[in-house]
Amino acid sequence: MWRECSRRLLAKIIGELCFEQRLTPEQGCVLHFAESVYTFEAERTAFDGWVVTPGSVRRAASGILGDDVVEPCEDVQQFLVDACRHMGVDGSTTAGLLSETTSTLAADVALASTARPVAELTSLPHIELDGHLTGHPWLFANKGRVGFAESDRERYAPESRTPVRLAWLAAHRGLAEFRATSTVSESSLFADELDAATRERFTEALNDLGLDPAAYVWLPVHPWQLDHVVRTMWAPELATGRLVELGEAPDWYLPTQSVRTMCNVDSPGRAQVKLPLRILNTAVYRGIPPHCTAAAPMTTQWLQGLWSRDKLLSEWGTVLLGEFASVTVRHPHLTRAGDVPYQWLETLGCIWREPLTPHVGPGETAWSLAAALHVDPWGTPLVGEFVRLSGLSAADWFAALLRVLLRPLLHVLYTYGITVNPHGENVAIICSGGVPVRAVIHDLVDDVNVSVEPVPERGLEPDSHDRVLPRKHWNVLRQYLVDALLVGVFRPLQLLLPLTEAQFWGMVRGEVESYRNRHPDLASRMDAGTLLGPSFTRFPLNGYRLTLGYRDLAQRPPIPSAGEVPNPMHSVSAIAPVDGW
Structure with missing residues (x-):
């Protein structure tokens, strides 16, 4: 399984680097590096693209006796080191790319080991189907998830297909801000998203601490983020009661391909929840900028207004899933610290998005x-x-x-x-x-x-x-x-x-x-x-x-x-x- 997945990933790496003209094949499908030569079979596509045939890659290099040794190549790491040296990529970046790509390969192997024939996938609900997909078609390190351990991948990645419960926090209103579209209030949102017993339990948790529940905004948090970021970076706020852990809500969620967006599988009519994760995946850290949480509801209301008045969009039935409510939490000190790396400013907050399921008819x-x-x-x-x-x-x-x-x-x-x-x-x-x-x-x-x-x-x-x-x-x-x-x-x-x-x-x-x-x-x-x-x-x-x-x-x-x-x-x-x- 590992070898087959490695062949496929290597073919993708070569194809996409050639498409982006970071590598330039000579004489058809030959890559000349300083100490090695790679040959492969490929099909040309639109946009000057390359689709390399998995298993067709051969590597030639000088053997210990000075003769050229040509052998099949399926080693992703070996190719990346050869290619990065050829492209002039520095050692630090090469190491990071090697780690991110190998993490992707490990996820590919785990995905392939539980794969089902496509004939069995067509009847799956959309959120379950997402857990079977192979990831971004263009980025080759598409499951790098820098920050996740293997145990985190097994628990939180879409291909694990493992439901999780979300933890909830109460954030003091001096720290957090709730926003929503005009038809949604805090009370109506939490009445829709949490059952009465859970709302009562969360309220009692604040009362038991001698805190005024009305002075707090509730928000869900991803369990990985709670353990790796909130309980460390936000420890002073937790210690002083500006943040309070309320416990888990009972509904189970599955992640979409984006990892940080969660869909409710117990109650599919409830909102999707977009939560920050301080992991690097597909180019950027997957936090949520505070300006995005703050602007989401007003952007949704504006777009939905355009949508509802447009006759063609109505005729075509094009659906816009609005981001109808949000909680913005800005770090009380880092926001004043100057050029802080952006991932440290995007660690807490959430966006509630309309669910897809109610738009799918009989x-x-x-x-x-x-x-x-x-x-x-x-x-x-x-x-x-x-x-x-x-x-x-x-x-x-x-x-x-x-x-x-x-x-x-x-x-x-x-x-x-x-x-x-x-x-x-x-x-x-x-x-x-x-x-x-x-x-x-x-x-x-x-x-x-x-x-x-x-x-x-x-x-x-x-x-x-x-x-x-x-x-x-x-x-x-x-x-x-x-x-x-x-x-x-x-x-x-x-x-x-x-x-x-x-x-x-x-x-x-x-x-x-x-x-x-x-x-x-x-x-x-x-x-x-x-x-x-x-x-x-x-x-x-x-x-x-x-x-x-x-x-x-x-x-x-x-x-x-x-x-x-x-x-x-x-x-x-x-x-x-x-x-x-």
Whole structure:
């Protein structure tokens, strides 16, 4: 199992580093390093991508007698050390990357050892299905989770599929702030999220300490964060009663692919809870910035207002899962300490998000967009099962996916000058009989951006004075759609569907052209943020870590650009949407 997983991960590492042009193969599929030469077999994909065949990698190096020794290579660590030396990566970064990637490999092995054939996955509820998925399709160290021990992975990682209970804290109102949308109050939230006996038990815990329950805000905390961060970093607040441990609530939760977002499996109609974790995973520490917890409800209320008034979004049934309540807790001293590494300022707080389950009707199923990229250990793609269940051709099924997913994203981008970050974890698809019928968009406040240019259709932003929503030019706004969806999801998806590259990207282009034809008044915006030009800016997600290293930074740094990638839609003929839209 280890060897097979190592072969797959090594193939991914080589492919993605070649795609990002951190490595440049010569003479087809040959990498020349100072002390070794690697050869491999690969298929070229859209955006100048590389898909390396697992098990095809060979390494040549000088033996002790001076002769060249060529042998199969499946050693991820050996390759990374060779490649990092070639790329000029410093030793500290190499060590960090080696650890993060090996942790990913260990998680891959654990996942593969309990894997089920894709035919058995299609009927699972979305939160259970998340525990079977293999992770970010682009980042190769996608389960690094720096800070987790192996015992933590076994208990808290999605692939462990182990429900956990959440601990709860009471935070004094001098330390914490509760915010919510206009239809939600503290009392109504906790009445919905906690049963009467638990609320009574929490209240009695404060009374027993001689504290006034009305002076406190309640919030859940991840059990790992409680043990590793709250009881140490926040020990003075616990000792003085500004923070009080209330105990566990009875409901069981499972983590989504993002690890820090928890879904209630006992009562699926209750909220999803997004909780900070001071672990480094997929590029950044997984805390929650205080400005995000504070802004989440107002951002949700604003977006839901736009959503409810838009006839097309209503017609398409596009769902927005609002982040309707939050608790913000700022550290009383570190906030005044200057350039503190950002992860230390994001250790406590929570966001409650609307659950997905109530939006799934009778006979319908839901799955995160990442599920469309899942391939079981026997080489069978899950998306093939989705297509089979639908009874449609692969082309018609993909057309349905574009209709419910790409179409509303284009509309929100060009009509309102708003973009979300529609990668596999931030989008879910609802199907009826296997046919995609609605898209669900979530994870808002961290990932919503708006155009620098004022757009009358979106009205006044909720942060017109204290800016929370990043302002971006049109060519940058469209890049979120390019990287998260086109490169991050559609690039690997095209290889899993029995469609030619021209057919696949022609259908995507057809949706873009159809939207433009129906909205000629938006032509200037669509030109400024075009999806049909010859190339897009390249943002190397893996190269970001190689460049940045593992040093502490005061801010989450932006990913630096690195050249351009060719646009597969630029030269293909558009294929009009099958519904004639």
